[in-house]
Every structure is written in C-alpha cells, then in structure tokens.
Amino acid sequence: MIRSWRRPEWTTLAWWRHPVGPIHAAALVLSLGRGAWFTCWAMFFIKSVGLTNAQFGGGITLAGVAGLALGAPLGYVADRVGTRETLIVLTLVQGLAILSYAVVRDFWAIVAVTCVMIAAERSTPAIRVAVISGLTPPGDERLNSISTARVMTQGGIVVGALFGGLVLSADSRVGYLSLIVLYGVANLFAAALLRRVPHVRSLADRKARRGVLVLRDRPFLAATLLNGLLALNWGMLDSGVPLWISAHTRAPLWVMGLLMGFNAVVIVLFQNRVSRAGATVAGAGRLGLWSGLLLAVSCGVFAATYHGSGTYVLVVLFLAAVVHVVGELFFVGSGFGLSVGLAPQDAHGEYQGMFNTGQAAAMMLAPGAMTVMLVEGGRLGWLVLAVVYVVAGLGTVATARWALHARGIGDVTSDLEKV
Known part of the structure; x- marks a missing residue:
C-alpha cells in the first residue's frame, strides 16, 4: 500500500x-x-x-x-x-x-x-x-x-x-x-x-570527574577515519567535479550550478527519511557500506564523461550526480547513526568533536587531492577514488560490528538505547 x-x-x-x-x-x-x-x-x-x-x-x-x-x-x-x-x-x-x-x-x-x-x-x-x-x-x-x-x-x-x-x-x-x-x-x-535552549546537564553539574574516553575507544576512532574517507564525496562534488568538467570534458561550466542545486534539493527532501535506516548501529554500518559502493559507482559514471560533449555529456553528468547524491544521503545517515549511537551519554561533546575531525580533515585535504587525482590522473584518478570509497564502505560495516562486540552487545540489530 x-x-x-x-x-x-x-x-x-x-x-x-x-x-x-x-x-x-x-x-x-x-x-x-x-x-x-x-x-x-x-x-x-x-x-x-x-x-x-x-x-x-x-x-x-x-x-x-x-x-x-x-x-x-x-x-x-x-x-x-x-x-x-x-x-x-x-x-x-x-x-x-x-x-x-x-x-x-x-x-x-x-x-x-x-x-x-x-x-x-x-x-x-x-x-x-x-x-x-x-x-x-x-x-x-x-x-x-x-x-x-x-x-x-x-x-x-x-x-x-x-x-x-x-x-x-x-x-x-x-x-x-x-x-x-x-x-x-x-x-x-x-x-x-x-539562549532559549534548555540547559544540558554537564559533568560539572554531576560533580563527575573523568579523563578522555574517546582516545581509548579504538572502534570509534576507526569509524571516524572511515567516515572521513567517505566524506571526500563532499570535496569531490565541490571541487573535483568542477575541475574535471573544466579539464576533461566539453560541457559548459554552468552545468555545475544545476548539479549543485539538484544535490541540495534532494538532500532537503530525503535526508530525514534515509537517516531513519541508521537508527541502529548495525543499520548505520550498512548505510556506510551502501554509501561506499554507490559513491564508487558514481566515480565510474563521472569517468565516462571523459572528452564528452553535447547532450551526451550533460545526461551522463546528471546520472552521475543522481548516484552520487544517493551515496551522500547514505553517508550522512551512517555518520549520524555511528557518531551518536556509539557515544556514551555523558560524552557526546567529546565523541562528536572527535568524529567531526575526520570530516574536517577530508574537507581540508579534498581540493588538493581532487586536483591530483582527477585533473592530473584523469580516468585513473576516478578509479583510485572509487577504490577508496569501496574500502571505506566495507570497513564501516565491519567496524560497526566490531564496536558492538567491544561493547558486549552480541545482537547487531540492537537499538541505540542498548548501546
């Protein structure tokens, strides 16, 4: 129905x-x-x-x-x-x-x-x-x-x-x-x-003392690294694709504005729905896997525009953008599920701050990496980027299972409330 x-x-x-x-x-x-x-x-x-x-x-x-x-x-x-x-x-x-x-x-x-x-x-x-x-x-x-x-x-x-x-x-x-x-x-x-937001109880309110937790949480650190690799998809669209279009296709540069606008509209319409699939740590791991696979496929489709022109290159660029944005939706949902689901209740600031470093590093390194891989490397660069996404996706689902096992939760379909 x-x-x-x-x-x-x-x-x-x-x-x-x-x-x-x-x-x-x-x-x-x-x-x-x-x-x-x-x-x-x-x-x-x-x-x-x-x-x-x-x-x-x-x-x-x-x-x-x-x-x-x-x-x-x-x-x-x-x-x-x-x-x-x-x-x-x-x-x-x-x-x-x-x-x-x-x-x-x-x-x-x-x-x-x-x-x-x-x-x-x-x-x-x-x-x-x-x-x-x-x-x-x-x-x-x-x-x-x-x-x-x-x-x-x-x-x-x-x-x-x-x-x-x-x-x-x-x-x-x-x-x-x-x-x-x-x-x-x-x-x-x-x-x-x-200032209208209610106060959230802090460690000072609880008079609790503890050291840094996240640096001892190896599964979470691994998830941070792998999510950072998947986060390259943001730099791929922001800097990699425009450089590719300019250097290796005959497509007009204005098409990039259409692709970015399409990407934003899809995220606004569908991010909430997709993120629900990451409401468990196991589900977030699976979203990471599918994200890596879809982003790898989008690399192949973008590579197919090499020296393309006319209607053909516009159609293929749009198809690549479709696959990419679905992979991005899954990536974001996976990141939310893992970063929140694996964080202790009194350490969300510490854990979110660490998880964000993976994405921040990706955004800092992406422009240079995309220039080397896509402008200098051509189609081979797309292949290398696709392999990175596949490895990151496979690693994400494996790390989610590792994290649940390390926390003593044998059922990988457990709800976030059990983490």
Whole structure:
C-alpha cells in the first residue's frame, strides 16, 4: 500500500516550540549567512583586501589546521562545562570574528581572525549534535532531530548562496562589507536564539570527574577515519567535479550550478527519511557500506564523461550526480547513526568533536587531492577514488560490528538505547 504524503513536522508551529526548536532556527539563520559569505569570501580577500591567491590559499590552510586541531578538545570542554553554553560561546566568537573582517587589513591579523572563525565554524556542528543528543531520548527521535538540523543547514546554504551570488556580481567593497555585517549579526542573533535552549546537564553539574574516553575507544576512532574517507564525496562534488568538467570534458561550466542545486534539493527532501535506516548501529554500518559502493559507482559514471560533449555529456553528468547524491544521503545517515549511537551519554561533546575531525580533515585535504587525482590522473584518478570509497564502505560495516562486540552487545540489530 502506498503511504500517503504527510506534512513535514517542521512546517508546524508546535514543532518549533520543542526544546530543540531554537537549535534548528539558529542553524537555519547561520546557514543563510554561511551560504552567502563563503560564496564571496575569496573575492573579498583578493579583490577588496588585496591578498594574493597564494596568501589566501595559505591562510585558509592554516585556519583549516586550527579547526582540525581544536575540534576534539572543544568537545571535551563542552562535556565538562555544558554543551549548550559552549555552543552559544562558539556562535558569539564566530560572529565577532566575522565582524572584525570589516576593519582588519594586515595579512597575519586576517590569518589569526580566520583561524578563530574557522575553528568555531567547524566545531559548531559537532557541539550542536551533542546538545540535541542531550535533549532527546535515544532512538528515532534523536536521529530525526539531528537529521533535521542537516536539512535546515543545507536549505539555508542554498538560499544564502543565491544572495551571495548577487553580491559577487556587484563586486563592490560596499557589498562585501554589507555581507560581513549581515553574517556577523546573523551569528549574534543565532546565539540569542540558543539562549532559549534548555540547559544540558554537564559533568560539572554531576560533580563527575573523568579523563578522555574517546582516545581509548579504538572502534570509534576507526569509524571516524572511515567516515572521513567517505566524506571526500563532499570535496569531490565541490571541487573535483568542477575541475574535471573544466579539464576533461566539453560541457559548459554552468552545468555545475544545476548539479549543485539538484544535490541540495534532494538532500532537503530525503535526508530525514534515509537517516531513519541508521537508527541502529548495525543499520548505520550498512548505510556506510551502501554509501561506499554507490559513491564508487558514481566515480565510474563521472569517468565516462571523459572528452564528452553535447547532450551526451550533460545526461551522463546528471546520472552521475543522481548516484552520487544517493551515496551522500547514505553517508550522512551512517555518520549520524555511528557518531551518536556509539557515544556514551555523558560524552557526546567529546565523541562528536572527535568524529567531526575526520570530516574536517577530508574537507581540508579534498581540493588538493581532487586536483591530483582527477585533473592530473584523469580516468585513473576516478578509479583510485572509487577504490577508496569501496574500502571505506566495507570497513564501516565491519567496524560497526566490531564496536558492538567491544561493547558486549552480541545482537547487531540492537537499538541505540542498548548501546
């Protein structure tokens, strides 16, 4: 029997009044500003501030390293002092850092501000998941709330990017400065929204003392690494595919905008549904396997566009994008299920912070890796990337079983409540 269409819960006012409602509202506000800012920031620094391409690239790399290094420690601190309070502080810090771009001009000052901004921006999603985990019961409700945050973020980024495109077309310092103010104020407003979120009991509230747990959890560290390998699919679409289209096909570059828009719409429509299959650790492991296999297939389809032109290359690129986005949906659902399902109840900040480092590392390394593999390597590069995805997918399902066994749970279909 075909299930009738139901109105999404987030379209009702009652849903936004839930304890996690302000978290989603803040995520939406932040993503609107983020989508606009990151569409324009390269041109702002190069054309308006006067940095060279090398300075911009080097500064962003240093900032990425800072964000990578601080993710796990910030998660541990959040467990001790409060995940809600940490999320508010990170949002405020990010807003102030953004606003300071309007006045700083020195290269090293810009690098310092960018390191602070990127560290806060990259740490925020993990702490947000920790807050949601502390406010919702284990199982479907928790996973649905986390997945909805992803949907809100993706939708906001798309709308924000459209506005950023308008600022970019104007290419004026006034436009860039206006965007800086809007994004900075958006962060401050989001921090105000987060003050309405209930307090999540911390280790300090419990007067509990403990050391770092996650570094001793080998299955979780393995899952972090494997999920990071699958996270290359984000860099593959953001940087790899545009480079491939430009270097090895005769397709018009505007097709990339259509592919990105299609990707965003599919994620908004289907991420919640797909994520439900990761409501158990075993289910999340299987999603990781299917993600790896589908992403590998998408590599083969993208490779088939080599030197392609006309209608053929457009059709094949779209087919590849279809396979890729399904693999991405499974990857995200797998990551949610594993990172939340394997984390102790009083260590969500620490565990989410560590898990996020795998994805952050992938995003930092992806542009260079995609350039080497796809631009220099051609079709062989797609084969190498496909092998990486297959290995990561197989490793994910095996690691999920290992993690359950290590926790003394023999039935791999056990619900998250038993983990």
